[in-house]
Amino acid sequence: AQTVTQSQPEMSVQEAETVTLSCTYDTSESNYYLFWYKQPPSRQMILVIRQEAYKQQNATENRFSVNFQKAAKSFSLKISDSQLGDTAMYFCAFMKPNDKIIFGKGTRLHILP
Amino acid sequence: DSGVTQTPKHLITATGQRVTLRCSPRSGDLSVYWYQQSLDQGLQFLIQYYNGEERAKGNILERFSAQQFPDLHSELNLSSLELGDSALYFCASSASLGGASEAFFGQGTRLTVV
Numbered sequence: 001a002q003t004v005t006q007s008q009p010e011m012s013v014q015e016a017e018t019v020t021l022s023c024t025y026d027t028s029e030s031n032y033y034l035f036w037y038k039q040p041p042s043r044q045m046i047l048v049i050r051q052e053a054y055k056q057q058n059a060t061e062n063r064f065s066v067n068f069q070k071a072a073k074s075f076s077l078k079i080s081d082s083q084l085g086d087t088a089m090y091f092c093a094f095m096k097p098n099d100k101i102i103f104g105k106g107t108r109l110h111i112l113p
Numbered sequence: 114d115s116g117v118t119q120t121p122k123h124l125i126t127a128t129g130q131r132v133t134l135r136c137s138p139r140s141g142d143l144s145v146y147w148y149q150q151s152l153d154q155g156l157q158f159l160i161q162y163y164n165g166e167e168r169a170k171g172n173i174l175e176r177f178s179a180q181q182f183p184d185l186h187s188e189l190n191l192s193s194l195e196l197g198d199s200a201l202y203f204c205a206s207s208a209s210l211g212g213a214s215e216a217f218f219g220q221g222t223r224l225t226v227v
Binding site for chain 2: 033035037042043044045046047050091095098099100101102103104105106
């Protein structure tokens with residue numbers, strides 16, 4: 001069974017700094033998708049970024065980028081120029097085609113003014 | 114706005130009761146997922162429907178059941194409620210059978226069992 005591990009339960013960084021959230025996963029599949037979801041205090045689940053396993057190029061969305069290391073089964077999220085609005089719980093998620101999304105336990109990120 | 118609508122937003126009920134949570138997926142999305150999130154916990158997958166048929170089942174209790182209707186909306190039924198069922202219940206939808214399409218989440222239904 002696939003598993004997703006986020007080893008950092010909580011992190012704090014100063015506003016405008018860069019922060020990296022770690023995620024590792026375990027699968028024997030070669031074709032799958034990886035996501036980072038953000039859950040702010042409102043509890044809404046918001047998709048931040050997605051990565052297809054067959055793509056070697058790391059996905060980027062404005063200040064958010066990933067470091068996808070397929071062989072190492074690692075999928076970290078980098079937030080550049082962090083903002084107060086980035087304060088949230090961040091979930092790493094895995095999905096193989098035609099299957100459910102599996103979430104990690106989350107990393108609570110605090111952006112400090 | 115994700116386009117996924119969940120009702121009600123909040124629900125308070127007593128132990129032993131039965132409730133129904135409703136989800137309307139994004140227009141055109143055929144796949145619906147239900148997740149449970151207890152306080153400060155991750156998201157636990159309950160069940161997935163695709164175009165009216167059950168596609169995958171997670172750690173869903175026998176007291177819980179779900180279905181997807183011909184108009185693609187879905188309902189999650191929770192019966193014989195216990196205090197431990199208090200949680201945030203999310204519905205998500207995606208266009209495909211979970212292939213190339215990410216899931217978009219509703220705002221959740223916060224269930225409190227007293």
